[in-house]
Amino acid sequence: MAALGDREILYIGIDGGGSKCRASILNSDNRVLGTGISGPANPLHGYAQTIDSIVRSATLALSDAGLPPQALGELVAGVGLAGVNMPSLYNEMDAWAHPFKQMFLTTDQHSACLGAHRGGDGAVIIAGTGSCGYAWVNGEARLLGGHGFPHGDKGSxxxxxxxxxxxxxxxxxxxxxxxxxxxxxxxxxxxxxxxxxxxxxxxxxxxxxxxxxxxxxxxxxxxxxxxxxxxxxxxxxxxxxxxxxxxxxxxxxxxxxxxxxxxxxxxxxxxxERVAEALDPPEFGCVYFARQCVAEAASGSAGAIEADGKALFG
Amino acid sequence: MAALGDREILYIGIDGGGSKCRASILNSDNRVLGTGISGPANPLHGYAQTIDSIVRSATLALSDAGLPPQALGELVAGVGLAGVNMPSLYNEMDAWAHPFKQMFLTTDQHSACLGAHRGGDGAVIIAGTGSCGYAWVNGEARLLGGHGFPHGDKGSxxxxxxxxxxxxxxxxxxxxxxxxxxxxxxxxxxxxxxxxxxxxxxxxxxxxxxxxxxxxxxxxxxxxxxxxxxxxxxxxxxxxxxxxxxxxxxxxxxxxxxxxxxxxxxxxxxxxERVAEALDPPEFGCVYFARQCVAEAASGSAGAIEADGKALFG
Structure with missing residues (x-):
């Protein structure tokens, strides 16, 4: 079994939604060391279940990577969650006494967008059960649609x-x-x-x-x-x-x-003709988000990504 | 205070829906002797509340007519209720050990239609919170729409x-x-x-x-x-x-x-150009329905109105 040395920081990307929560541990080359999938993680439908699913998916990813459960405390987590574009839910989740070394929280639209464009600027239209449009350009978010069923989410x-x-x-x-x-x-x-x-x-x-x-x-x-x-x-x-x-x-x-x-x-x-393939999945976007937050903290810049998430809400 | 003699049968029409229940006692000349209004009476939203609202509106109508509460057992009730076009709810309500001399149950669409056409054949389009069309012609019912919110009830x-x-x-x-x-x-x-x-x-x-x-x-x-x-x-x-x-x-x-x-x-x-004014309110339609049931029972004809309500469901 491998052990976490002090060679490099490992990031875990955790993408949580209404039906499941998916976690991937990446090394600095964006190679997936381990993946875990657990149940629903939408804080709108329950705080306790959300944090349980997050921890469960992360623990499974550690195990998949051949790392011990206590390594949780050495991971830097980027977490993209459905529901947290409601400020009250964002604040509730952000106040969680999480088990990670550090945790950076954003919306699932933001992490999907960062994943699709490998951390760069871009836009996504997400249409599955629901629908919305999201752009992240020059540190500014714009969310369109996503108002919910049955009064919104056209095209979903x-x-x-x-x-x-x-x-x-x-x-x-x-x-x-x-x-x-x-x-x-x-x-x-x-x-x-x-x-x-x-x-x-x-x-x-x-x-x-x-x-x-x-x-x-x-x-x-x-x-x-x-x-x-x-x-x-x-x-x-x-x-x-x-x-x-x-x-x-x-x-x-x-x-x-x-x-x-x-x-x-x-x-x-x-x-x-302007649609481009998504480059990476949302969990990767979660990791890119966490890395950006760490880099900005290191450079002393408050940057575009506010700690209280205000910039995320479009 | 007047007392019920054996001179004539008094009918009470009771129209129950999602927000209120309205009862009127009519004499044989269709003169209103008393009216009572109580709370919701839609068995889809609760059986206990429905029978409570029915009894309450009837008791208020008796009081309004200057009749004692125990006269309830001498009234022939026509009851038109929302929700009972679902056979399970019809059967549940029909099995109620009601306090009336007799009770005849039908849908609120049927009673509204009988009221609008003073007991004769005709059709109604009901559009308030919900919407539906209903026709009663030659003893046959036809219900159109009324499928509910938000998937139906267009125009409501x-x-x-x-x-x-x-x-x-x-x-x-x-x-x-x-x-x-x-x-x-x-x-x-x-x-x-x-x-x-x-x-x-x-x-x-x-x-x-x-x-x-x-x-x-x-x-x-x-x-x-x-x-x-x-x-x-x-x-x-x-x-x-x-x-x-x-x-x-x-x-x-x-x-x-x-x-x-x-x-x-x-x-x-x-x-x-073919729309005609409704002649009487739904409570009157409930009474017309009860009178028709009594007349058909007296003539020994099973008639168009089946005791199990099957003819009502269109």
Missing amino acids: GAWMGMEAVKYLFLALDGLAEDSRLKDELLSALESTDAQQVFERIGGKSSSHYARLAVPVVEYAEAGDPVALAIVSDGASYINDLADKLFEMNAPRLSLIGGVAPRLKQWMAPHVV | GAWMGMEAVKYLFLALDGLAEDSRLKDELLSALESTDAQQVFERIGGKSSSHYARLAVPVVEYAEAGDPVALAIVSDGASYINDLADKLFEMNAPRLSLIGGVAPRLKQWMAPHVV
Whole structure:
């Protein structure tokens, strides 16, 4: 078993969201020494579970790297979390008596953006269950969208699922045209009538709705007009996000999440041609963030990244 | 104080919904002898509260009529309730060991429709917090819409509020045009930015969203293009409901609820010219329903109104 010497500082990047928390320990060459995955880590849904998931993923990453659990106290952690663009949650998490040598906290959008552009300036559009746009340029953040389900997050999987369910109810009442999508949705919801559809999906969480995005995208790809109308409307919103992010002079734009890359085929050509692959995953972005914080502290500069996170909230 | 003799059967009509329960005792000439209003009576939100509200409104109506509380057991009750188009809730309520001489249970749509057409055939479009269409023709019910918030109930107050909030988030991100409606919505939500809007309304119930329908309709009446787009879309759905109800040969159509009459100005002329005033309120419809049940029982006919309510569910 290897032991942490005083040769180099090891960084751990921890990316936490509503469904899981992923940690990677990197050496100074950005080589992954170990990775750990644990449960949900969104402080909006529970502080205790969030810190438990963070510690658990970090301990698993240490074990994966062949390092002992007590090495936790020697790691410098960059933590990117969903939910902490709410200042109250940021402050709560930032006040945590964490077990690391140092911890630097930011939003999951910021860490995803830093990861996608290998620590450099750029923008991301994240569309999975939810959706948002984020740019980090010249030390300034801009967050667009991300207002939540069902009143926001257009173009996301949950939004597509909701649009599909709205259509399904109309079609079942004879108030919208029939389509193959209707039959597919009924089948996906194991339903034959509106009452059953209501019981399967009514009042359910965004992730339930997001599952219906799969048939919507597939049927759109097969040319179904109803599905096409939904994905086109979603793609048009993603175009609008992209145009706003370009206005900020973001040098690169990446599409992240399970849904965004699938929508590319319906997005505007001038947007698509400027989309660049994400270079590294969000955990790497967490490490880049922590390194920037350490470097700025060493240079004595308060820099763009305020300790109270104010610069992060766009 | 009057006492119930054996001269005539007194009927009580009880109309229960998500916010209140209203009871009226009618004599055989449909004269109101007494009225009582109590709290919520939607069994979807609680069985105990529902039966409590029913008994309370009935007791208040007895008192208003100058009759003693023990006269409850001499009243024939027609009860129209929200929620009981779900068979499980219908059966639960129907199995209640009620305090009346007899109780006949139906949906609030059915009682509203019978009230609007003084016991005759016809159709109603109900749009307040929620929305639906309902026709009762030749002993057959047809329910359209009414699938709930936020996936259904287009054209309702809650739907208009949701559309307004979606627009507001887009406008705050610079992704939709500014309008006077934006400022009005911010003021109604006592907010100045997206974070505050989210805290005021995000994840709130349909009735919170429905409150925003007031500025939407007012601004549409004043010509605001964003508000006009919302109400026009809602009115177009109401038109579609009306056309489907006309296909059922409903001899009359009435618009009921806080929102439906306000949308008339944006509805299609061929629909508007066929809209007729509701003749009586829903509590009267509850009494008409109970009388029909009693008459059919007396004639030995099972009739169109099944004891298990199956005919009601459209």
